[in-house]
Amino acid sequence: MKIAIVLGTRPEIIKVSPIIDEIQKNNTDLVIIHTGQHYDTKMSQQFFEDLNLPTADYNIHSGSTTAIKQVSQIICKLEEILKKENPDIVLIQGDTNAVLAGALASNKLKIPVGHIEAGLRSYDKNMPEEINRLVADNCSRLYFVPTDKTAINLLNEGINHNLIYITGNTIVDACIRNTPIAQKKSQIQDTVKFDEYITLTLHRAENVDDKVRLKNIVMSIIDLPYNIVFPLHPHTRKSLENANLYDEIKNSNHIQITEPLGYLDFLSLMSNSKLLLTDSGGIQEEAITLNIPCVTLRYNTERPETIDAGGNILAGVKSMEITDKIKNILDNPDVYERMCNAKNPYGDGRSAARIYEIIKHRYENNTLNLEA
Ligand code: UD1
Ligand code: UDP
Structure with missing residues (x-):
């Protein structure tokens, strides 16, 4: 059996890392295709090193351009690579442009697609x-969904139940395995200026590409009466500089900006945080895995399980609301405690082994490409 993995960004590298481990442990043929969407060392290579991953077999070097050019270039290159490699299945993870391109190219070549973290809406x-x-799920053959709710989303869209597997989310595998390693290896705490702090991340296009929204969020963090450590995504750095907001943050004594951090450093930073303030998808999942309250800088989430479990709240992007919601958590020990004790809906950290076994079973039964 030969498995190809298409990945392109930081969270994909982290979330497929437990699956790569599983494939290697079982001596199964593996082809890793990096689209090159994330290319800075701190957004890509650092994660291959931190997670002990083999070097990608191919790098398409799509870089940053328009989404149309990026996706079409990746699709064209994937056609060549996939025809040459002829894998039995292509795995994609999540919802980035790499996922879109990987799903479309494989589907057109009639290679079955396994979508990891399918069904989120x-x-x-x-x-x-x-x-x-939506496009990736329409092009996929096997659906590895994290929760019951995500399975129901797919059933409601008419996906055959025989193709949907509730496996948990591989982020739990990655987080559980790497936290003890981070505790031993990471030196990040020596560089943090504060004893108590909130970790902030921000990069969603709808937040950072909209100057009004970005300004609202910046005003709110500048006014927050808590210390903040802010590893800055390159997308956000550019948006802050363009909107003349970067210096306002940099000059605030209670905010420490850092470069984007490697996974071990970031796990260590999160583990010691009072609270995570974020618009990231993966960090909403990691917060509830690490039992740290999460405040999400959005009006909706495709991870409603975290809200239902009580570990995450949506704060929107208006200054007063963000401040009130954070204060309500940090100034009320009962609320804080309840959020810390929210039950993780994303599984037991064995998602990657389940996904591998399902693929192997279907391969051996000749049903990788059948609705059975
Ligand atoms: C992408 C994904 C998003 C995911 C995020 C993870 C899409 C549409 N977006 O968003 O879903 O949550 O990755 O972090 O697929 N840049 C650099 N260096 C890099 C990468 C990006 O400087 O290594 C800068 C470039 O100016 C680029 C901008 O960041 O134009 C945005 O990059 P892009 O990959 O388009 O989107 P992300 O915001 O990273
Ligand atoms: N992350 C990291 N270093 C950072 C910020 C985030 O290692 O400086 C990790 C984080 O632990 C999570 C993943 O990157 O596993 C989330 O990526 P991101 O927020 O960029 O994307 P999203 O999950 O929103 O797609």
Whole structure:
């Protein structure tokens, strides 16, 4: 059996890493195809090193350009690579442009697609990721969904139940395995200026490409009466500089900006945080895995399980609301405790082994490409 994995961004590298481990442990043929969407060392290579991953077999070097050029270039290159490699299945993870391109190219070549973290829906088609999810799920053959709710989303869209597997989310595998390693190896705490702090991340296009929204969020963090450590995504750095907001943050004594961090450093930073303030998808999942309250800088989420479980709240992007919601958590020990004790809906950290076994079983039964 030969498995190809198409990946392109930081969260995909992290979330497929437990699956790569599983494939290697079982001596199965593996081809890793990096689209090159994330290319800075701190957004890509650092994660291959931190997670001990083999070097990608191919790098398409799509880089940053328009989404149309990026996706079409990746599709064209994938046609060549996939025809040459002829894998039995292509795995994609999540909702990025790499996922969209990987799903379309494989589907056109009639190679079955396994979508890891399938079925998530924000029901907000303004998000580029929502369109990517819908297209990817329509092109996929096997659906590895994290929760019951995500399975129901697919059933409601008419996907055959025989193709849907509730496996949990591989982020739990990655987080559980790497936290003890991070505790031993990461030196990041020596560089943090504060004893108590909130970790902030921000990069969603709808937040950072809209100057009004970005300004609202910046005003709110500048006014927050808590210390903040802010590893800055390159997309956000550019948006802040363009909107003349970067210096305002940099000059605030209670905010420490850092470069984007490697996974071990970031796990260590999160593990020691009072609270995670974010618009990231993966961090909403990691917060509830690490038992840290999460405040999400959005009006919707494709991870409603975290809200239902009580570990995450949506704060929107208006200054007063963000401040009030954070204060309500940090100034009320009962609320804080309840959020820390929210039950993780994303599984037991064995998602990657399940996904591998399902693929192997279907391969051995000749049903990788059948609706059975
Ligand atoms: C992408 C994904 C998003 C995911 C995020 C993870 C899409 C549509 N978006 O968003 O779903 O949550 O990755 O972090 O697929 N840049 C650099 N160096 C890099 C990469 C990007 O400087 O290594 C800058 C470039 O100016 C680029 C901008 O960031 O134009 C945005 O990059 P892009 O990959 O388009 O989107 P992300 O915001 O990273
Ligand atoms: N992350 C990291 N370093 C950072 C910020 C995030 O290692 O400086 C990790 C984080 O732990 C999570 C993943 O990157 O596993 C989330 O990526 P991101 O927020 O960029 O994308 P999203 O999950 O929103 O698609």
